[in-house]
Amino acid sequence: xxxxxxxxxxxxxxxxxxxxxxxxxxxxxxxxxxxxxxxxxxxxxxxxxxxxxxxxxxxxxxxxxxxxxxxxxxxxxxxxxxxxxxxxxxxxxxxxxxxxxxxxxxxxxxxxxxxxxxxxxxxxxxxxxxxxxxxxxxxxxxxxxxxxxxxxxxxxxxxxxxxxxxxxxxxxxxxxxxxxxxxxxxxxxxxxxxxxxxxxxxxxxxxxxxxxxxxxxxxxxxxxxxxxxxxxxxxxxxxxxxxx
Amino acid sequence: xxxxxxxxxxxxxxxxxxxxxxxxxxxxxxxxxxxxxxxxxxxxxxxxxxxxxxxxxxxxxxxxxxxxxxxxxxxxxxxxxxxxxxxxxxxxxxxxxxxxxxxxxxxxxxxxxxxxxxxxxxxxxxxxxxxxxxxxxxxxxxxxxxxxxxxxxxxxxxxxxxxxxxxxxxxxxxxxxxxxxxxxxxxxxxxxxxxxxxxxxxxxxxxxxxxxxxxxxxxxxxxxxxxxxxxxxxxxxxxxxxxx
DNA sequence: AAGTGGTCTAGACCACTAA
DNA sequence: TAGTGGTCTAGACCACTTC
Numbered sequence: 001x002x003x004x005x006x007x008x009x010x011x012x013x014x015x016x017x018x019x020x021x022x023x024x025x026x027x028x029x030x031x032x033x034x035x036x037x038x039x040x041x042x043x044x045x046x047x048x049x050x051x052x053x054x055x056x057x058x059x060x061x062x063x064x065x066x067x068x069x070x071x072x073x074x075x076x077x078x079x080x081x082x083x084x085x086x087x088x089x090x091x092x093x094x095x096x097x098x099x100x101x102x103x104x105x106x107x108x109x110x111x112x113x114x115x116x117x118x119x120x121x122x123x124x125x126x127x128x129x130x131x132x133x134x135x136x137x138x139x140x141x142x143x144x145x146x147x148x149x150x151x152x153x154x155x156x157x158x159x160x161x162x163x164x165x166x167x168x169x170x171x172x173x174x175x176x177x178x179x180x181x182x183x184x185x186x187x188x189x190x191x192x193x194x195x196x197x198x199x200x201x202x203x204x205x206x207x208x209x210x211x212x213x214x215x216x217x218x219x220x221x222x223x224x225x226x227x228x229x230x231x232x233x234x235x236x237x238x239x240x241x242x243x244x
Numbered sequence: 245x246x247x248x249x250x251x252x253x254x255x256x257x258x259x260x261x262x263x264x265x266x267x268x269x270x271x272x273x274x275x276x277x278x279x280x281x282x283x284x285x286x287x288x289x290x291x292x293x294x295x296x297x298x299x300x301x302x303x304x305x306x307x308x309x310x311x312x313x314x315x316x317x318x319x320x321x322x323x324x325x326x327x328x329x330x331x332x333x334x335x336x337x338x339x340x341x342x343x344x345x346x347x348x349x350x351x352x353x354x355x356x357x358x359x360x361x362x363x364x365x366x367x368x369x370x371x372x373x374x375x376x377x378x379x380x381x382x383x384x385x386x387x388x389x390x391x392x393x394x395x396x397x398x399x400x401x402x403x404x405x406x407x408x409x410x411x412x413x414x415x416x417x418x419x420x421x422x423x424x425x426x427x428x429x430x431x432x433x434x435x436x437x438x439x440x441x442x443x444x445x446x447x448x449x450x451x452x453x454x455x456x457x458x459x460x461x462x463x464x465x466x467x468x469x470x471x472x473x474x475x476x477x478x479x480x481x482x483x484x485x486x487x488x
Numbered sequence: 489a490a491g492t493g494g495t496c497t498a499g500a501c502c503a504c505t506a507a
Numbered sequence: 508t509a510g511t512g513g514t515c516t517a518g519a520c521c522a523c524t525t526c
Contacts, residue, residue: 014495040511051497056512065488072512073504090487189483191435191453191476209435209453214482232435238458239433241485243334244309258514284492295516300493316493317523495521502514 130154
């Protein structure tokens, strides 16, 4: 009952790191579900055989990464992707007047194909690996502003095409339907000219400057979950970054 | 000697916040200079009349914001803008092959003028406020890749035009010459078409898509220090963002 | 050996939430 | 009132750096 963590006598990482990793593994395997309240610090300390202060340090680290949410007087809860505060963690486009909202989405294609060499490299897939290729157009104020392609490793998204409707917030779908939590992402931005296809999809002249966002999203286990390329009109919007 | 912090009995913010603010004010007024070693946690605890744990929490918070650097066995040091690790805190452009280096710079103009309405809004200046307007071209591999305009409130940069040479890393200049530390910045990115002036400066056709970076940089006192607009060719480079 | 920051513990008390 | 996380303290011991 006690030695949940320190079973082997010699451990290189500090205790609170090991405690954190034990907690992350509970998030990965679903023993702790989104929205669920965690045991109290005291209970976790007893259960894991460490002091409350060490549990606190691990929980604070999870909270800093937005994996759990802590509320004084209430408890500690597993983060939910639908939660308002987190909706914009991975969506950095903002209207120039400051209003922030998620654009509506219209799926234009969803097919399973062999992964391209680029997709295999981005997602760490073997030769002949399969992927889902999802394409959609996203609208703000009824205007098409983003042409998006999402590439997913087919093995982690079984029967994705049997989902009735792909929701606007796909990360909520990944979580609820496939048990995959997007923990962090890396984006690369460039300015590119709209191709003829972009121009048709976005209703702008060919050659129009577009903000290209190339994203790889990673799960709790640090494995790539999604490769996404968004091509955005930025006449009335900007991509916001906080450098701290 | 003791009650450096809790002079008044009632304070709303937690102690470690007050300790942090006392420390930040020492950074602002120059009692703690860049590169300088801070007193040990124990000394600070005694001096400020709090426990070592509270001092540690304040110092950890400063370290998280890259305002100080902590090294086990050595001590805690005020961050220096020239330090390698910090050079890229505010420069997010990376070569597509992964190499990171700061581009060379050539100043094309440096004049003191009345601030435009836009500049007054960005920098929080009064009507008829004065600014420095610095323009430069930045090169990577000998190729011009960034056309940059930097607008500075003249009041905080006296005799800027008497600086012999404006260094490539202007934030080191702000620190060494004017005692101004850039603590954080907010950037807005868009894709725009190169104007005729851009085209001439960067040696590209007019209409070429450019990544526009609009940055406001803030000092330790949270007042704006700099407004900067960079227009970047991103054929061989990208702007990297880590979403965590 | 001495001095520094890093980890871990134990316990007191406060602030907030819910019943 | 009971239970939760948040703050603050005091002290022990470890890891690293320097002399």
